[in-house]
Amino acid sequence: MVDFATILAGFGDAFTMTNLFFVIFGVALGQFVGAVPGIGPVMAMAIAIPFTFSMSPLVGISFLVGVSKGGLVGGAVPAVLINTPGTPDAAATALDGYPLAKQGKPLKATKMALFSSVTGDTFSDIVLITVSAPLAILALRMGPVEVFALMIMAFAVLSALIGNSVAKGLIAAGFGFLCATVGSDPEHYTPRLIFGMFDLYDGLPLVSVAIGTLAISEIIRRLSEVGGQMRPAVELIDTGNPEDKRVTWAEYWGCRFIILRGAVIGTILGALPGIGSTAAAFMSYAATKTSSKDPDSFGKGNIHGIAAAESANSAVAGANLIPLLTLGIPGSVAASLIISAFMIHGIQPGPLLFQDQGRLIYGLFGAMLMANFTNLWLGQVGLRLWVKVISAPESIIFTSAILLCFVGVALSTSGLFGVGVMLTFAAIGYLMTSLGYSIVIFIIAFFLGPRFEISLSQTLALLEGDLTQIYQYPIAVALLVFSAGFLIWFFSKKAHGESGDQSQVSIED
Template identity: 65%
Template sequence: MPDLATILAGFGDAFTLLNLAYVLFGVVIGQFVGAVPGIGPVMAMAIAIPFTFALDPLVAISFLVGINKGGLFGGAIPSILINTPGTPDAAATALDGHPLAASGKPGKATRMALYASVTGDTFSDLVLIFLSAPIAILALRMGPVEVCALMLFAFSILAGLIGPSLLRGLVAAVLGVLCATVGLDPEHGTPRFYFGWFELYDGPSLVAVAIGMLAVAEILRRMAAVTRDSQPGAIRVQGDGDDRLSLAEYLSCRFVMLRGAVIGTILGAVPGLGSTAAAYMSYAATRQGDDGGVPFGKGNIKGIAATESANSAVVGANLIPLLGIGIPGSISAALLISAFKIHGIQPGPLLFENQARLIYGLFGAMLMANLTNLIVGQASLRLWVFAIRAPTSVIFPSALVFCIVGVYLSTGGMFGVALMFIAALVSLAMSACGFPVIVFIIAFFLGEGFERSLSQTLVILNGSSGALLGHPIALVLLAMAIGLAIWLGRGGRGQPG
């Protein structure tokens, strides 16, 4: 565990004017892109990563975290006002949010979404702060054999819970690991699969692949789907007293928000489940405990509290496996890996030993982002009504230009831009064939570490499967991976995140 002086120094680094300015900027961008249906915080984070190269690592990561946190609340705004979720996480919020807004209380609905989002997010951040260091200590005691088994277990979770079938998820994971082998062999230093392109000696650029498969592919898909149909008009936020959210109404949802935060934190800590599953699970649990008030689906404020507290709690919990054992729990956490690597930082348990001050600075920035999210959201609820009316014919081409410029700057040439578009085409082809892109990307990010641990495992075991008996933790993880794959393959699947 880091000493108290290091922890206090990390928090001191977070609470600076420069860091606050970038957190504020990130939250504003996040709320904006969340409020515009079709963009979302993941795309915004992917576009923003190359532009953080010149920033201090803590400032850069804090900026990206601000985008992610602001985007989750921003996605609830079009869900409530025009019944069009800005992000998949906010789809469940529309079930009660839009009926409440349609009944003449859009302000009450959006404020409940904001307060529940910040409440759930803060809860999961506190859990992250207190749990990540102990998990990292345990991870440091794991050898290469245990790490290899742990990654296989993570792949089985991701492949089984994301996408239409376990087989397609496994194929996507294998393809991701295969693409990660492009470049120099970490064991012998010989080049592989570079086909004469010396730019691939160090492997495909993480930034180019991430932006291409996430942002550019989605932009191209959205541009192809743009029609001349006008968006449904937003409900005007009224300012009468009946539209306000009272303290008593907020407190009446305290147990609902606590349950949602717990559900979101638990599911967020498991790689592959994600915020959409958490939102629907929390909503279902709240609906089962109906107290006989306003019917759910007709504008019950507890329905909004349940979904927003749960999907926002996933944000902090996603970083528990990332910081504790180096495995991202979601695609946004996977993007943070590329941001860490841009600044020469290797995510995983060694962070608490080598970069403890940076990690606790990140924790402080996350708490600061929650407060900023509350203040910005409270001040700008009326402003985002205009954001959801922004024409897609302007938004998506502009976003594509930012992608090209960002990748060009981060990779230092047009080869990275070409790789970005190739990754986008691969993403579109995988989506069309039903292969989960998220599994591919996370496997690609983990591929280098998995290959290294696998090589070390083979040396340690010396070709003898019986030597595994000396590694009981690895045996348990492998058994869990096989059991989970069999169970998920037979249809025991959760809601995809």
């Protein structure tokens, strides 16, 4: 367990002027990119990673966390104002936010989204701070066999829940593992799949792969859809009633149980790899609508719907770091980018992180709490500014982002080789997205590939090559049985749903 002096030292490191500046800058950048439909905090984080090399690990990672948290607030702005979610997380927010804005209450809707988002995010951060250290202690009791089984379970859940096809999810994971084998063997350090290019001896650059698949491919796709058209300016109705421009304490307090339920749903789902904040938002929205005394008012401007969606999708942000910090398994793309930032600074996430880098982790916790209050402050100040942001032309924003990608990768990889890798994976990411293969699973598999390979080799060594001896490790057996049972249940449920849809179509015909 981390001693109290280390915890205080970590929080002291967080509350410095340098760290505060980069947290504020990260939150402001996150709100900006979240407010512009199509960019999103994930793309901004991918672009920003190379620029964190010159920073200390705490400052660099705190900056990325600020971008992620700010993007959750910013994504609700276009969802409310123009019915176009800035991030997928805000799709449920648009269901009631946009009708409320059409009634002349856009500021009330955006402020309710802001307050609910910050409350849900803070709740999940408190859960992260209180449970992550004990979970890390439990994780230390797990040997290589249990870790291998746990990673199998994580990929089974990810492959099933992300995307529309389990088979495509598994193929994406396999391709991620294949790309992770490029370079030297982590066990014997013999070169593999380098094809005479010794620049690949250390493997494919993390930054190049992440920016290529997540940022450049998405920018290319979005630019192809612009078609030379400029985004129209937002026209808002002013009712002249000051009550329509604010959220009173009575309105916020009246949503307290809804916000709490959304925060709990988001925290639970965020701790499970792969489910994501979009699913959490819709589950919380559905639960609130079902339990409401007036369910017909939802979708017509009910402020409770905004509170339910925003509290849940923001609570996922902190909970996603629970499996990352305790097990080294990222549960989302944002978590994958944060884990890459850890690795770039020479820090290996996992259960030993609290023992070896306890001061850094509690400094990160302090920065996360700081980012929440910054989100609240900047959100109230900048809501009117973000209205102007969402009317910016996409062509200008995306071309600027491409320039930053090239500069960042060239600086981080010390040459044009990394840029070539980035462009290659931009094309691969574009094809994967077009064909329905999950980039999320690919990225997570690529990041976890070396650790998965080491766990597999250690497992085979402990079992002396005889997999039937795995019964000696009951925890690993339980995890593998759960993985198989989950996939069987998911396949059967999906097959039943498809047969039901076909029968419905035949009856209608």
